[in-house]
Structure formats: C-alpha cells, structure tokens
Amino acid sequence: MAGAARTVAIYSLGGTIAMTTDPATGGVVPALSAHDLLATVPGLDALGIDLRVHDFCRVPGASLTLDNLAALSEAINAMLEGGEVDGVVVTQGTDTIEETAFFLDLCHAHEAPVIVTGAMRNPTMAGSDGPGNLYAAVVAAADRKLRGTGCLIVMGDEVHAARHVRKSHTTSPAAFTSPGGGPLGSIAEDRVHLVGRLPDRPAPMRPLAQGARIGLYTVSLGDDGALLGRWADACDGLVVAAFGVGHVPQQLVDTLEQLAARIPVVLASRIGNGPVLTRTYGFAGSESDLIKRGLIPAGSLSPYQARLLLHQLIAQGTGRDAIAATFTTFAN
Template sequence: MVDAVKTVAVYSLGGTIAMTTDPATGGVVPALSAFDLLAAIPGLSEHGIDLHVHDFRRLPGASLTFDDLTDLRAAIDKTLSGGDVDGIVITQGTDTIEETAFFLDIHHGHEQPVIVTGAMRSPIMAGPDGPANLYAAVLAAADPQLRGAGVLVVLNDEIHTAHHVRKSHTTSPAAFTSPGAGPVGRVAENRVRLAAPLPRRSDPLALPSHDARVGLYTVSLGDDGTLLDAWDGRCDGLVVAAFGVGHVPQRLVESLERLAARIPVVLASRIGNGPVLTGTYGFPGSEKDLINRGLIPADHLGPYQARLLLQALLAQDADRETITKKFTVFER
C-alpha cells in the first residue's frame, strides 16, 4: 500500500537561514525566499510531501514584532482550518526562535504540529546547517506522531517543546537545548523517534484584542532600585528576573510591593532553569516575602516566556486571579 501524500505548509520569516552577503556592507542579510531554501535541500522531494510555500517576511529574528507574529498566527490558523494540511514549518532567525515558538504555542488550538526552525550558519558559510534543519523540520511536521504536540522547535535533528527550549550558545550549531528536560525526540533515518512523552496541552489563548506593554526587569548585584522605579507608570505589567529561586535585594522590596498593588508583577528567575519557589525562604526580598506582597510566581517559566504569557493575558484584559491561575498551568 502506498502511504497517503502528506501536505506541509512552509512560512519563511527571514533570519540567518535565509541570508546572503550584502555587497554594500559585506555582512549577511535576509535575501533568500522560502522557495530558495527548499530548493537547496537534497532528497526532500523523495518523501512525497506536498509543500505549500509562503514567503511571509524577510527580517532578522531580532526585528520581528508582536504584529508580525499575530499576523503569522492568523495566517497559520486560516491554513489549518482548511483541514488539508498535516503540519506547519516556520523558518526564522534563531535570535528569537524560543520566543516565537512560545508565543505561537499559547495561541495554538489545532491538532497539526507547528515546527519552528532556523540556522546558526548562513548559506555562505562552510557547513551551513539550514538545509539539514529545514529537512528535519518538514519530516517532523508531516509525522503523525506529533499531532497534538502544539509548537515544537527542531534544530540539529533534535525536537524541543516550546515551553522548555532555550538558545544556550551564541554560535554553536547545537545551540538549542531544553534545560532540565531535554529534547522530546530526534529525527533520525528520515523519521521522528520520540524519547519522552509529548507535552501536556492547555487551552489556547485568543489572539490579542489590544496592545499591552509588559516590561522585563533583570535584578543584578548592587541593584539600588533606581531603574526599577523608572518602570512605574510606563507598563501594564512587569516581569522581574530575580536571583536564584526568586530573590531580590531588600532595598527593592517596597518598590515592588507598590508596583504589584497597581499592575501584575510576575516573579521569574534570571537563571532560566528550575522553578521559582514559593515557601522556602522567608527573609525580606525572598520568594515567600515577595509573593506575600502581591507578586505572582512564574514557576518554571523563564523570564522571556513569562513576559509573553503576561502580555497575552493583559491584551485580553485578564484580571489578577486569572493571570495567577494561568501561570500555574505551565508547571512541569
């Protein structure tokens, strides 16, 4: 029996995977289309996968905006609602892959998987990894094992969930890791090999109905709170990337309490691996003290993901109780 033909829609946003040399500057810039990227992959046509190609943006990953991702989410939703596509692949710059993946995941309400990929080496470098990453991403998007998995990141033949993946190196082709969890699988011998259960899915959030500004404040040694006070009145919500399990200098406590009385303030860890605690330490500026003063613990979510979740909730006018409950959904 011949396997049914699978259909995968590919959306290209730009990034290193699509970059070539700019004669004017000598540096690389996004220039290749989605068609160019797919044409550079040997052997892909042998798998009988029907590709629907969308040249969506040509931007560095660092220049993507909420508007770009909201438009992408709407385009994906329209494509998947038709029912004749088995999966989605997105190519983009690696600078913001972990944020794009998480943003899309919290809004994803379809069974078909969405695979985000990119490249650490541009096409003009020796040993570019873009073709191999895109090849693996297309195979993953077409694989029925990943139905219901939400949004995943595939690079270096590894499959990572949107909740856990981090870019952990500036240049290595193996830059993407899932601290504390590891990849859920790999692509080998042209098929997906799962190594862990697929992530638990939560109800998707609706797309934003209006803008919401969420700040990110990273605590550092010797912090006197001056820069923290500068956020007052300038944002609708704030994420604090605290020391360790959720600690800040004592001199920041009163400022954070005042802010938390006016806007949602989420307590995350700047480490990006492991949970914010809720009841172990009791000194002024500890996690227990800050939660008692009104801060919302982010649990295992890193500060970048916590910012995206808080922004999405505030853009739907969620109240403090709803926000607090939603962050508990993302416990591992």
C-alpha cells in the same frame, strides 16, 4: 515516508537561514525566499510531501514583532481550519526562535503540529546547518506522531518542546537545548523518534499583538531600586527576572510591593533553567516574601516566556486572580 501523501505548509520569516552577503556592507542579510531555501535542501523531493510555500516576511530574528507573530498565528490557524495541511514549518532567525515558538504554542488551536526551525550558520559558511534543519522540520511536520503536540522546535535533528527549549550558545550549531528535561525526540531515517513526554498545554489563546505594554526588569548585584521605581507609569504589567529561585535585593522590596498593588508583577528567574520557588526562603526579598507582597510566581517559565504569556493575558482583559491561576499551570 510510508502511507498516504502528506501536505506541509512552509512560512519563511527570514533570519540567518535565509541570509546572503550584502555587497554594500560585506555582512549577511535576509534575502532568500522560501522557494530559494527549499531549493538548497537535498532529497526533499524524494519525501513525497506536498509543500505549500509562503514568503511571510524577510527580517532578522531580532526585528520580529508581536504584530508579526500575531499575524503569523492567525494565518496558520486559518490555513489549518480547512484540514488540508498535515503540518506547518516556520523558518526564522534563531535570536528569537524561543519566543516565536512559545507564542505560537500559546495560540495554536489545531491538531497539526507547527515546527519552528532556523540556522546557526548562514548559507555562505562551511557547514551551513539550514538545509539539514529544514529537511528535518518538514519530516517532523508531516509525521502523525506529532499531532496534538502544538508548536515544537527542530534543530540539529532534535525535537524540543516550545515550553522547555533554550538557546544556550551564541554560535554553536548545537545551541538549542531543553535543560529542564532534554529533547522530546530526534529525527532519523525520515522519521520522528519520541523519547520524552510533552508538557501539558493550556487552552489556546487569541493571538493579540496590541493592548498591553509589558516590561522586563532584570535584577543585578548592587541594584538599589532607583531605576525600578521609574517603571511605575511605563507599563501595564511587569516581569522581574530575579536571582536564583526568585530573590531580589532587600532595597527593591517596597517598590515591588507598590507596583504589584497597581499592575500584575510576575516573579521569574534570570537563570532560565528550573522553577521559581514559593515557600522555601523567608528573608525580605525572598520568593515567599515577594509572593506575600503580591508578586505572581512564573513557575518554570523563562522571563521571556513569562513576558509573552503576561502580554496575552492582559491584552485579553484577564484579571489578576486569573493571571495568577494561569501561571500556576506552568509550575512544572
């Protein structure tokens, strides 16, 4: 790459990208260190980028916790305070890569970009995508064009905003898409080529893992509300993954109104693509009816993103009106 030498920090969390076969079970498990991962990437040394390697943890993506993410965010922010690193790469399992990227984006307080990547095919498989994804992530983290962009995901030579990216397939190497507007750009010839606009980002939050228990309730056909009523004393906040643009069965309306009078209840869509509406439908259980009853629309956030944002807000002692105002910033 042209210009002055660049420095990128690598944090390895485990996941498919770091898995090898376990002789005891015959299945793959996280075992490779960050140094092991880097050793598998052809041409990385030729980039002339100084890599600072951190073995953060070695767990499947499904086993990452909010404690892990808060500690990772704090470690990244502390490293960037010194200004000696131009970018950061995080490798992890793709099961929770959307949530990690969104959490880190909420808490990122520096100009240097944070790039999250992983693999859909583990290193024992033909066509393993881990080395290529890691190479592209390092290129992205070192590229000056991505300064001030917060946290991004790089998979399959595409650059995706943490706000918009979704894992849309269980096994395909092309699993990661941004259905709301497409990728921000691509990686080619060791450079980032931007084609999209980065969404606005709110002021960074403190990375908190404790202080709130947030429920996620998915509405389904024939739901009579009996199970929903049991959430009343189980959480400090609730996200409802509703039908379509924010609709629920009429049988759930009274229970949701009672819950919203006690705790913040956020109305998201289980679709994962497109916004929750606010004033189009008017029947009992419609989006406008639920908002009048005290539910907070999630805008374009997925239920999983809404849960993380609500957790951070409640853990920091944010009041209901301020919570609603913050979610309004995610309307687009």
